[in-house]
Amino acid sequence: MPAARPSVRRRYVATTVAAVYLAALGVILLWPDHPDRDAGAAYAALYRLFPGATPVTMDFGLNIILFVPFGIVLGVLLTGHPWRLIGVAAVVPLAIEVVQGVFLPGRTSSALDVVANTLGGLIGALSIALSRRLLAHRRARTRR
Secondary structure (H helix, E strand, O other), rough: OOOOHHHHHHHHHHHHHHHHHHHHHHHHHHHOOOOOOOOHHHHHHHHHHHHOOOOOHHHHHHHHHHHHHHHHHHHHHHHOHHHHHHHHHHHHHHHHHHHHHHHHHEEOHHHHHHHHHHHHHHHHHHHHHHHHHHHHHHHHHHHO
């Protein structure tokens, strides 16, 4: 059997990483209880890094970070469809918060989480768009 081309291998690795991330995200977001309940030491370290943070700002920032990879996945999958991407980046967090609020009594649903998750998704998608633009510009310069 011949060796896979580098682009096929890269796509396989990227797909695998995206699938693992999305599965982990699903577990984190749909776990019946708050998954960070026993994360006191991790939060203490974060508060030392960001001494001015409050629980609300820390939660907001962590929710943004959690969804940046989601935006990267969307940016890869929905190339050329910015309005669909924005819609998915907003509707998925909203649906998750509704599920948490209605079906998971051990979780709390929050509009701030929807905003932070959507923002994280958009940051991830914008990073992919900017990366593509920079790569295209670099390729165009090397062809001259």
